Amino acid sequence: MAHTLVCGQCFRWSQEQDGRWVGIAGSKAAVVYEEGENICIEAEGSLAFWKNYFDLGREYARIIPSLGSHPFTLAAIEFAQGLRVLRQEPWETICTFIFSQRNNIPRITSLVANLSRLAGPEIEFEGKIFYAFPSPEKVLSMSEKSLEALRAGYRAKYLQNAAKAVLEGRLDFKEIAKLPRIPAREKLMEINGIGPKVADCVLLFGFGKTDAFPVDTWIKRAAEYYGGSIDQESFGDHSGIAQQFIFHYVRHLGKSR
DNA sequence: GAACAGGTGAAGT
DNA sequence: ACTTCACCTGTT
Numbered sequence: 001m002a003h004t005l006v007c008g009q010c011f012r013w014s015q016e017q018d019g020r021w022v023g024i025a026g027s028k029a030a031v032v033y034e035e036g037e038n039i040c041i042e043a044e045g046s047l048a049f050w051k052n053y054f055d056l057g058r059e060y061a062r063i064i065p066s067l068g069s070h071p072f073t074l075a076a077i078e079f080a081q082g083l084r085v086l087r088q089e090p091w092e093t094i095c096t097f098i099f100s101q102r103n104n105i106p107r108i109t110s111l112v113a114n115l116s117r118l119a120g121p122e123i124e125f126e127g128k129i130f131y132a133f134p135s136p137e138k139v140l141s142m143s144e145k146s147l148e149a150l151r152a153g154y155r156a157k158y159l160q161n162a163a164k165a166v167l168e169g170r171l172d173f174k175e176i177a178k179l180p181r182i183p184a185r186e187k188l189m190e191i192n193g194i195g196p197k198v199a200d201c202v203l204l205f206g207f208g209k210t211d212a213f214p215v216d217t218w219i220k221r222a223a224e225y226y227g228g229s230i231d232q233e234s235f236g237d238h239s240g241i242a243q244q245f246i247f248h249y250v251r252h253l254g255k256s257r
Numbered sequence: 258g259a260a261c262a263g264g265t266g267a268a269g270t
Numbered sequence: 271a272c273t274t275c276a277c278c279t280g281t282t
Contacts, residue, residue, distance in 0.1 A: 153277075194265085
């Protein structure tokens, strides 16, 4: 559970004193925690939404053995037991990973929080106020002053450009969902501000395309453990899931140095 | 202060 | 096709 929520795929969860995690996805809030083997989800509205978000229909016990048997891969999987790749909303995922450019996790987290606070609708959950993620319309209509308060720097124009593309129908989520990875990636990369890395993150985290394999500085760092280069093909049909284990593990190694 | 942080696009080879 | 560089902001 913890690995899933802190592995850098999502930035909307925080841990309470009692160990439970409180977070927001799209326009819904939830509390999640573990009881033994079980994941408990407390939320208003439909359970189906959260089952989909956590991709609970996917059998990791079946997928994990297909990721190959390289010792480093096995160590990463062992390290991050229970990690799952989430199915987040495409629009939120696009914005989040536009923010990730040349940024670290605390900054990405604060930018997503800033955007939600400045432009997102209020939602009440367990007696507290949260801010859901704003629609493309809201993002595009943000005032000069709000944009300045966002502190996103040069990424703000990428953000609004993506919002415009959604509203004009150039960026059609239903279409991308249907396309195979490579044409879907090309479609995303037509948007100014979405390059190969952000496109792959969006496909993996926002569209459940588990064959998308984002390569960032951490994965490049991990390549040294695979003999200098890392080959997406060697991880099989769900290379994106392998990527997430490896990414999370390498970041952990970096910290303990 | 300089260098850097989960990239991208433009301009140069 | 590959390399270099500017780009906002915040942190070390």
